[in-house]
Amino acid sequence: MKKKTAASPATSAAARPFVYRNRSLYCDGVSLTALAEQHGTPLYVYSASQISERFQLFQKAFASRPHTVCYAVKANSSLAILRLLARQGAGFDIVSGGELERVRRAHKPALKKVVFSGVGKQPWEIDAALKADILQFNVESEMELDLLAARAQALKVRARFALRVNPDVFAETHPYISTGLSEHKFGIDIKVARSLYRRAAKSKWLEAYGVSVHIGSQIRKVDPFAAALERVTSLVAELRRDGHDIRAIDAGGGLGIDYSDAPFNAAHQVDRYAAALAKGLASETAHLLLEPGRFLVAQAGALLTRVLVVKQNGSKTFIITDAAMNDLIRPALYHAHHEILPVRQPSGKRTITADIVGPVCESGDFFARDRAIAQVKPGDLVALLDAGAYGMTQASNYNSRPRPAEVLIEGTQVTLARRRETMRDLLAQEIL
């Protein structure tokens, strides 16, 4: 991959890098038809310039205070994307030892900008992160705090930690991705956090470095972020009075995008988000950690797929594609909406109403139901938009289907970021 520097601020902040040219869908300077011919389908296609652009929107919106954007790796863990972001100064939010290994492979110096989240960290994962000297462990229970102290003592290193507090703030989003209420498994009740910091201060292996919060994902209104941070900020003031030298406030991720075809101004959304966080922080000047995932990568990506069959069952029309729920599970799992565009631009406005589905043996295997879409026929290509986040990272081999390839587009240059799985890959781990 070529070295990539910051995107020029002059580039348009269009919601998506997928546009028609000469009646054919392109990702930046590359035709999707050509990509399908060269790399096959289903294929994940990502625009490097849009990812950089989104990252720079954050850099700009938070320029007035010390901050680090720690990209949430679970949204899209492609090494090529991690490297692209790391080279622009990003840190990373990880949730497993596997993600730690990805950061190491993508850009080793970025390990010192890693925050480690998750409710069930295992000793080997904690050890690996301690040895890598990551920035901060986001601790989610009293038990984990004890485990962290024990592992740090065993390795004779000090562990910088933040308690991830549960602020009991409601964020309007899908129930599966809302995390900031006391009924959720995440975080430590903000009311008991203070006593845990006091306890931790007794261990010379623990360093109370920050306080963290994360209230959920795909959050469109920014007020809940302000409310959560306000509670965190007053906790930080109390902790300082108690004598703890709190250096960082981790505001988490969760900023949402617009999956519909309504106009969406990403720059405006980031500015609103920054203003909400500033409100919650008031005069607090601690180093701000941010953990955006979806917002940086979702709209940069599409899943390119070919129509296999168009069939009629009773009154319903089904468009069956070579991509399925194993490649992109969001519609099945969250009833998520993805815009779907035919790669060849339709000449008229005529549409049919159809279900766009995959070949997997489950009725839950759908991308869209009763969707108005231009008439397509077998062999045609369609693109599922906004598939850059929680797409490939949630892909599986269900139905023994090899997972898709991934390409990263930089202007007119195409880089294969991950080759398509083969039959050999599919069976490699099994013992007979």
Ligand SMILES: *Cc1c(COP(=O)(O)O)cnc(C)c1O
């Ligand atoms: C998933 C997650 C994120 C990223 O969420 P997005 O909605 O993708 O921005 C950030 N922090 C933590 C702790 C997470 O679990």
